[in-house]
Amino acid sequence: MSALPREPSAGLALDDVQALLDRQTAVLELIAGAAPLADVLTEILTSLEDLMGGGRCSVLLLDRERGTLHHGAAPSLPEAYVAAIDGLAVGDGEGSCGTAAATNAPVVAVDVLTDARWPRYRALATDAGLRSCWSTPIDGRDGLPVGTFAVYHPLPHAPTERDQALVDRFTHLASVAIDHARLIEERRARLEAETARRTAEELSHAKSELLAAVGHEARTPIQAIVGFAELLGTIDLDEARRREALGHIGAAAGHVMDLLSDVLDLSRLEANALPLRLEPVLVPEVVAEAYALLAARAEQRRVVLGSACGDVVVLADRRRLRQVVLNLVANAIRHGHPGGRVEVRAAGGPDRTVLVTVADDGPGIPTELVDRIFSPYARGVPAPGRTAVDALDEGAQEESIGLGLGLAHGLVSAMGGDLRVGATGSAGTTMEFRLPDGAGVGP
Ligand SMILES: Nc1ncnc2c1ncn2[C@@H]1O[C@H](COP(=O)(O)OP(=O)(O)OP(=O)(O)O)[C@@H](O)[C@H]1O
Numbered sequence: 001m002s003a004l005p006r007e008p009s010a011g012l013a014l015d016d017v018q019a020l021l022d023r024q025t026a027v028l029e030l031i032a033g034a035a036p037l038a039d040v041l042t043e044i045l046t047s048l049e050d051l052m053g054g055g056r057c058s059v060l061l062l063d064r065e066r067g068t069l070h071h072g073a074a075p076s077l078p079e080a081y082v083a084a085i086d087g088l089a090v091g092d093g094e095g096s097c098g099t100a101a102a103t104n105a106p107v108v109a110v111d112v113l114t115d116a117r118w119p120r121y122r123a124l125a126t127d128a129g130l131r132s133c134w135s136t137p138i139d140g141r142d143g144l145p146v147g148t149f150a151v152y153h154p155l156p157h158a159p160t161e162r163d164q165a166l167v168d169r170f171t172h173l174a175s176v177a178i179d180h181a182r183l184i185e186e187r188r189a190r191l192e193a194e195t196a197r198r199t200a201e202e203l204s205h206a207k208s209e210l211l212a213a214v215g216h217e218a219r220t221p222i223q224a225i226v227g228f229a230e231l232l233g234t235i236d237l238d239e240a241r242r243r244e245a246l247g248h249i250g251a252a253a254g255h256v257m258d259l260l261s262d263v264l265d266l267s268r269l270e271a272n273a274l275p276l277r278l279e280p281v282l283v284p285e286v287v288a289e290a291y292a293l294l295a296a297r298a299e300q301r302r303v304v305l306g307s308a309c310g311d312v313v314v315l316a317d318r319r320r321l322r323q324v325v326l327n328l329v330a331n332a333i334r335h336g337h338p339g340g341r342v343e344v345r346a347a348g349g350p351d352r353t354v355l356v357t358v359a360d361d362g363p364g365i366p367t368e369l370v371d372r373i374f375s376p377y378a379r380g381v382p383a384p385g386r387t388a389v390d391a392l393d394e395g396a397q398e399e400s401i402g403l404g405l406g407l408a409h410g411l412v413s414a415m416g417g418d419l420r421v422g423a424t425g426s427a428g429t430t431m432e433f434r435l436p437d438g439a440g441v442g443p
């Protein structure tokens with residue numbers, strides 16, 4: 001913090017001291033209310049201009065690394081002048097402010113037309129109607145300048161003792177304001193760095209978990225492939241067993257492929273690199289395609305599939321929309337009750353959007369999972385009592401990985417919509433997503 005200025009009343013009349021205190025209080029209130037630095041500096045400068053009468057003031061902030069001065073506030077200087085001196089170099093002969101910051105001492109140029117430090121800026125000053133410039137360094141916490149405080153006059157002018165007392169006071173206030181703003185900025189930067197570090201740590205942890213989960217999930221089907229391939233090598237294998245082994249190999253390989261393409265899609269989504277071809281798509285067609293692919297699974301669990309989508313059209317990537325519907329309906333079948341019912345509905349919503357819902361009458365999403373259900377790296381809890389091997393016995397495609405909803409969420413977002421849990425509880429689950437209305441959009 002800079003040293004306290006001289007006795008504030010020196011050179012000031014009693015009325016001045018009263019006015020000074022009032023203006024000073026207003027500035028301190030702004031600082032305490034965490035107002036932006038530019039607002040505080042503007043209040044300081046207009047206060048000084050009001051009290052001094054005739055002078056026009058500015059504050060330049062010092063960029064110590066670059067050795068340049070930058071606009072802080074200058075409420076009554078011409079904009080062209082303010083813009084021209086933004087970035088002023090610190091050094092002897094760089095006008096009053098550049099020299100004051102370089103020497104850490106006040107510089108009074110009574111007449112810029114004759115002052116030795118002003119030759120380069122004379123024309124600029126004359127164009128702006130400025131003739132005298134007196135600059136005072138603003139000290140920072142370390143006693144070195146953090147900026148300059150300038151007072152300009154339209155005619156040659158030397159500061160009076162009263163001017164001096166007022167400028168001392170307001171330079172000190174500017175120093176408090178700049179220090180305070182820098183402290184707040186440092187604290188914000190520290191907090192931001194800490195949050196970024198923690199997010200990176202969490203992400204890296206989640207990625208390791210995902211890798212472990214994927215590795216684990218892939219091992220079982222690959223072991224099956226290896227086992228059945230060895231079996232196929234047995235010479236006296238009859239035709240029926242040979243076909244059965246091939247079937248198992250095909251199913252297990254398909255499962256690993258699905259797993260890998262999910263992981264690949266997820267990483268492409270994260271990198272914003274998933275190519276999409278948006279076009280008007282008829283929702284009932286996509287639902288029919290998904291139902292056809294899931295018919296066997298639904299039958300196996302005796303689940304009835306219903307739909308009420310009218311002729312609703314969305315703007316989407318057809319293949320990716322089908323992937324979303326497939327994931328949601330597969331979840332409803334797999335995580336709902338056997339013998340239950342699944343219903344997909346689509347209808348126009350507000351603001352040219354379409355709402356699609358996938359509802360089941362199952363047991364609901366486990367409570368501990370609801371908050372992180374879309375996180376691609378949060379693994380779903382496997383159905384109680386079912387191991388990966390059980391799942392493989394039922395058919396490899398039945399295995400639960402925990403990637404489906406993260407992927408569906410990412411896909412819907414990439415297509416400009418949003419996916420959320422509409423409702424979930426013991427009466428069932430409704431997942432809902434919105435996409436832009438595709439009706440009337442050219443093909
Ligand atoms: N309709 C639903 N009813 C009840 N629970 C659900 C439903 N949909 C999802 N869940 C729960 O959310 C978890 C995560 O679902 P998600 O689709 O991401 O993964 P998954 O279905 O387990 O595996 P996959 O990667 O094969 O989709 C599921 O494991 C399940 O516990």
Ligand SMILES: [Mg+2]
Pocket residue numbers: 327330331402403404405
């Ligand atoms: Mg799923």
